[in-house]
Amino acid sequence: xxxxxxxxxxxxxxxxxxxxxxxxxxxxxxxxxxxxxxxxxxxxxxxxxxxxxxxxxxxxxxxxxxxxxxxxxxxxxxxxxxxxxxxxxxxxxxxxxxxxxxxxxxxxxxxxxxxxxxxxxxxxxxxxxxxxxxxxxxxxxxxxxxxxxxxxxxxxxxxxxxxxxxxxxxxxxxxxxxxxxxxxxxxxxxxxxxxxxxxxxxxxxxxxxxxxxxxxxxxxxxxxxxxxxxxxxxxxxxxxxxxxxxxxxxxxxxxxxxxxxxxxxxxxxxxxxxxxxxxxxxxxxxxxxxxxxxxxxxxxxxxxxxxxxxxxxxxxxxxxxxxxxxxxxxxxxxxxxxxxxxxxxxxxxxxxxxxxxxxx
Amino acid sequence: xxxxxxxxxxxxxxxxxxxxxxxxxxxxxxxxxxxxxxxxxxxxxxxxxxxxxxxxxxxxxxxxxxxxxxxxxxxxxxxxxxxxxxxxxxxxxxxxxxxxxxxxxxxxxxxxxxxxxxxxxxxxxxxxxxxxxxxxxxxxxxxxxxxxxxxxxxxxxxxxxxxxxxxxxxxxxxxxxxxxxxxxxxxxxxxxxxxxxxxxxxxxxxxxxxxxxxxxxxxxxxxxxxxxxxxx
Numbered sequence: 001x002x003x004x005x006x007x008x009x010x011x012x013x014x015x016x017x018x019x020x021x022x023x024x025x026x027x028x029x030x031x032x033x034x035x036x037x038x039x040x041x042x043x044x045x046x047x048x049x050x051x052x053x054x055x056x057x058x059x060x061x062x063x064x065x066x067x068x069x070x071x072x073x074x075x076x077x078x079x080x081x082x083x084x085x086x087x088x089x090x091x092x093x094x095x096x097x098x099x100x101x102x103x104x105x106x107x108x109x110x111x112x113x114x115x116x117x118x119x120x121x122x123x124x125x126x127x128x129x130x131x132x133x134x135x136x137x138x139x140x141x142x143x144x145x146x147x148x149x150x151x152x153x154x155x156x157x158x159x160x161x162x163x164x165x166x167x168x169x170x171x172x173x174x175x176x177x178x179x180x181x182x183x184x185x186x187x188x189x190x191x192x193x194x195x196x197x198x199x200x201x202x203x204x205x206x207x208x209x210x211x212x213x214x215x216x217x218x219x220x221x222x223x224x225x226x227x228x229x230x231x232x233x234x235x236x237x238x239x240x241x242x243x244x245x246x247x248x249x250x251x252x253x254x255x256x257x258x259x260x261x262x263x264x265x266x267x268x269x270x271x272x273x274x275x276x277x278x279x280x281x282x283x284x285x286x287x288x289x290x291x292x293x294x295x296x297x298x299x300x301x302x303x304x305x306x307x308x309x310x311x312x313x314x315x316x317x318x319x320x321x322x323x324x325x326x327x328x329x330x331x332x333x334x335x336x337x338x339x340x341x342x343x344x345x346x347x348x349x350x351x352x353x354x355x356x357x358x359x360x
Numbered sequence: 361x362x363x364x365x366x367x368x369x370x371x372x373x374x375x376x377x378x379x380x381x382x383x384x385x386x387x388x389x390x391x392x393x394x395x396x397x398x399x400x401x402x403x404x405x406x407x408x409x410x411x412x413x414x415x416x417x418x419x420x421x422x423x424x425x426x427x428x429x430x431x432x433x434x435x436x437x438x439x440x441x442x443x444x445x446x447x448x449x450x451x452x453x454x455x456x457x458x459x460x461x462x463x464x465x466x467x468x469x470x471x472x473x474x475x476x477x478x479x480x481x482x483x484x485x486x487x488x489x490x491x492x493x494x495x496x497x498x499x500x501x502x503x504x505x506x507x508x509x510x511x512x513x514x515x516x517x518x519x520x521x522x523x524x525x526x527x528x529x530x531x532x533x534x535x536x537x538x539x540x541x542x543x544x545x546x547x548x549x550x551x552x553x554x555x556x557x558x559x560x561x562x563x564x565x566x567x568x569x570x571x572x573x574x575x576x577x578x579x580x581x582x583x584x585x586x587x588x589x590x591x592x
Contacts, residue, residue, distance in 0.1 A: 054494050086491050092513055103499035126416035150499065
């Protein structure tokens with residue numbers, strides 16, 4: 001990881017009606033990919049537009065490559081080293097070559113240099129054979145590759161991406177992510193990515209920033225966010241599918257009991273009597289069996305009925321109604337061995353230490 | 361009998377075209393010059409105004425757009441009356457003696473065509489997604505470069521706007537008659553010539569002028585359509 005910084009946001013404020021985006025102390029190091037996640041309306045796109053210089057902030061205090069910037073005009077002059085990709089490809093009604101060339105023409109790059117760059121990035125993104133095609137004849141994946149080429153060809157120092165792969169299927173997305181990873185290795189480029197796709201973020205991001213209501217509520221490496229999500233949205237995004245709320249009814253040594261609709265869950269941690277606690281359990285931490293055969297270190301064990309089964313390539317997602325809903329992931333092999341079906345009665349168990357409590 | 365008139369009109373149109381009749385060529389030349397000038401001026405004003413309105417938010421924007429849309433249906437004779445009052449000897453611009461000159465026709469036709477060009481251009485520019493403009497700016501375009509790219513993106517409906525403006529002026533007769541006076545060799549255009557020949561009972565000549573008018577209209581629209589459909 002490169003320790004130098006392309007952009008440091010000391011303070012950035014954008015007012016949009018009643019909504020206020022207020023960002024402080026945000027680092028975007030050189031050659032790193034930062035991913036921003038958050039609810040719809042959290043301010044992710046507004047932040048991207050402000051960093052791209054496409055909307056005027058009410059307050060701006062940045063350091064860009066070591067140079068302090070505190071007014072919009074000075075920041076706008078740096079736009080040549082920053083570019084942004086939107087959710088839609090937004091291609092011109094023109095050929096692929098003319099589309100990729102667009103930014104280079106704005107910068108008055110000479111013809112030979114333009115063609116060299118276009119051919120280079122078209123090769124890297126696997127679209128060299130499409131250069132003479134018109135944009136309206138392209139598939140969604142091809143159009144996205146063209147819009148990527150159009151941005152990469154400018155060799156920006158900061159690439160901002162707003163859910164760039166949301167309209168692609170998994171196969172197309174994975175193929176593009178491979179190509180982008182290769183390009184970013186060779187380009188000295190920071191990336192700031194907004195996405196609602198966990199796999200995409202975990203694949204590309206060096207750090208994750210969680211936004212809520214216009215503010216950064218958590219920042220850290222993906223592993224830090226996964227293991228210690230700040231709120232329910234982040235937990236859910238990071239794969240914690242069981243999120244419950246209950247009242248602390250009894251304190252124990254090293255833990256406490258929480259009541260949810262008459263059922264009691266033991267949680268490891270510290271809480272106050274009578275406190276309302278929201279907590280989550282990762283689906284891979286819930287063990288399912290057909291019967292409760294033996295005593296184990298799992299403090300929580302509930303009988304319930306299977307109310308949903310969903311198969312994916314790597315696991316089977318089981319929904320269990322124990323009076324509250326639990327979501328478990330088991331391997332297809334286990335699923336076959338247990339011969340599970342909807343309506344089956346099962347025992348779902350999990351450890352008190354596997355529960356993550358959300359701080360208020 | 362009507363078919364005979366039309367057939368004679370077609371024969372007459374051909375004969376007039378190849379005979380190099382001075383009167384006919386004068387009428388065609390004035391028509392082309394006046395419609396070309398008014399189309400170009402209304403295209404420039406209409407597209408620039410549409411650009412300003414579509415790219416900016418301001419109080420009263422809906423009212424302005426409604427005015428433009430209303431202007432698209434303005435009766436040409438009303439425009440002719442208004443222009444006559446402006447250019448009349450005692451009018452605001454009376455001292456310039458523009459009335460009954462080709463310039464008067466151009467002015468009236470600009471009033472007719474500009475709302476048409478503006479209204480369609482406004483729709484054309486507003487249908488380009490706002491994110492498209494932001495994307496173009498994000499690629500490093502200046503405001504002027506962004507506008508030019510926007511025109512390029514919306515060139516099909518923008519050319520349709522110009523064609524509509526051209527169509528409204530080449531076929532217009534009321535205002536041309538009122539402010540031009542249908543003066544031979546000066547302000548007689550194809551439409552006023554058709555009215556004159558019809559009122560004299562010279563239907564063959566009127567039909568001939570009509571066919572020439574249609575051919576001119578088609579020829580210009582063919583050129584503009586080729587530009588419009590290029591690369592599509």
